[in-house]
Amino acid sequence: MKSGILAPAARPVAVKAESKWRKGLKKTWPLHLLILPATVIAVLFHYLPIIGLVMAFQDYKPWLGFFKSEWVGLQHFEALFLFDESVQVIWNTLIISVLKIVCGLFVPIVISLLLNEVRKNGIKRGIQTLVYLPHFLSWVILGGILIDLLSVKGGIVNRMLTDWFGIQPIFFLGDGDWFRFVVVVSDIWKEFGFAMIIYLAAIAGVNPALYEAAEVDGATRLQQTINVTLPAMMPIIVVVATLQLGNVLNAGFDQIFNLYNPLVYAKGDVIDTFVYRSAMLNGDFSFATAVGLFKSVISFVLIIVSYRLAYRFGNYRIF
Template sequence: MSHQLEAAAAGRPPKKTSSLVKGLKKTWPLHVLILPGFIIAIIFHYVPIFGLIMAFEDYKPWLGFFKSDWVGLKHFHSLFMFDESVQVIWNTLIIAVLKIVCGLFVPIVFALLLNEVRKTGIKRGIQTLVYLPHFLSWVILGGILIDLLSVKGGLVNRMLMDLFGAKPIFFLGDGDWFRFVVVVSDIWKEFGFGMIVYLAAIAGVNPSLYEAAEVDGATRWKQTLHVTLPTMLPIIIVVATLQLGNVLNAGFDQIFNLYNPLVYSKGDVIDTFVYRSAMLKGDFSFATAVGLFKSVISFVLIVISYRMAYKFANYRIF
């Protein structure tokens, strides 16, 4: 108070404590709480960005970043010249698009079917069962699938032979079958988690709309078609557009735990290709160039998807 009186007597405006300082005085414990996570994010997500310089060098670990020869865009040219790398990009697009399309359609259908179950106990039990695989890692599920789909003694092949007299199928050794296994197993693992969003959207439907439709003589199918689906449409558009950013993410964990050299031609994706190039072949510069290419394209797609989500569904984060 005395400082304000002295300032007024001297003809100077009194000093005011900034709102930022006042806010920090009240919320500093929260900032301290978030500090460890912030430091970890800086160390593991931002500091490694410096390593992208390897994409423009003929990097040698014993020479380091500053003494390795600068080659410019050489590795990016090689990315599109090698038949193997081009095939990897196509594999990634095919597998990722199939996962996105099927992963969007299956949860919607299952949510609509589960919504028709009237007994709460049965409904919750089914929801728990289909949601459970989401919490299992691909290390565990990969081992289970390898045993189930084995040519010799695998449960699936034994059933095919006993029930239909079919010959054993090499699911994890044939490229086409491998893609099928990858897409189906990914849907089985994740559709229960994705279904929760649509069940929440269905729960938000005004019951009076169903009552009005029933009065007009609409069957359950007609109510679903003209009431439930239109109400779910905004969230479907949001999920579909946001999935656009995952076009180049075919699932490293899953494919790494399932694939083998027999299916490289149709099952190898960008992430596994980068891993083999860097960790097994020691070609760090080329692997970094491939990873940077994927990251830039994914970033552009994410920006486009968020703009589309805002335009068509009025969805925005900020």
């Protein structure tokens, strides 16, 4: 055999792998082309902005840029825990998000169990459609509707309270405690219908023979729900509850931004809206970046923990 000429059996593995890859690419190039726009958008809006995190460690000035701005290290992170306003914002975020998670887990479960007891398919589907609809409306639209409904002057809710019960008008969106209540209740109203889908799917997967056996044993509908339906739903409830742990610092920017005002900053301002005001309105880009980075790191850790818990207790895994 002459040097430089390889027998077919002696071809390098890399050449075979490359040839196989090219053949596969010829078949799947339309699929790669389809995901190209999404890939470009993800790179532009999710990965390139990561470069801007360097502002958290600088006294960033837009006219100086990243390279000439003064380096201050962890100064902004120290200020995050020294300022009373930023500490209060963290507490507001935790309170609102925990209330949303707890109520957002409990309400869909209860409503899905009640809806499961409806025997008329037409009524059942009609109710499902009605409760799904708010999920597809943006908070820009719903925020405007809520502001009109809850207005002190002329709002239908305050008019009903005054005319029917003789109660003085309540400033729902101007009082901190009432604002939190409105935020949690409106979020549950918007999302519980869509959250029910996974629970209704779990209920649909219950073996009908279990209900028949329970009925033969004399179990009532309530007893069947407690002893048959709920245990069948428990694995998915555990998974959903553990995965929600990663959202502890996400109180809902869109909702609060469209509803809040300076009167409720003390109890309604959350991390995301605080970052927006610090950067866009006050021009303190470095401090806002530090707050956002703090939230992102904590959320990343919580997401990892939640997925580990979901795998441990619910046997749920993505990969």
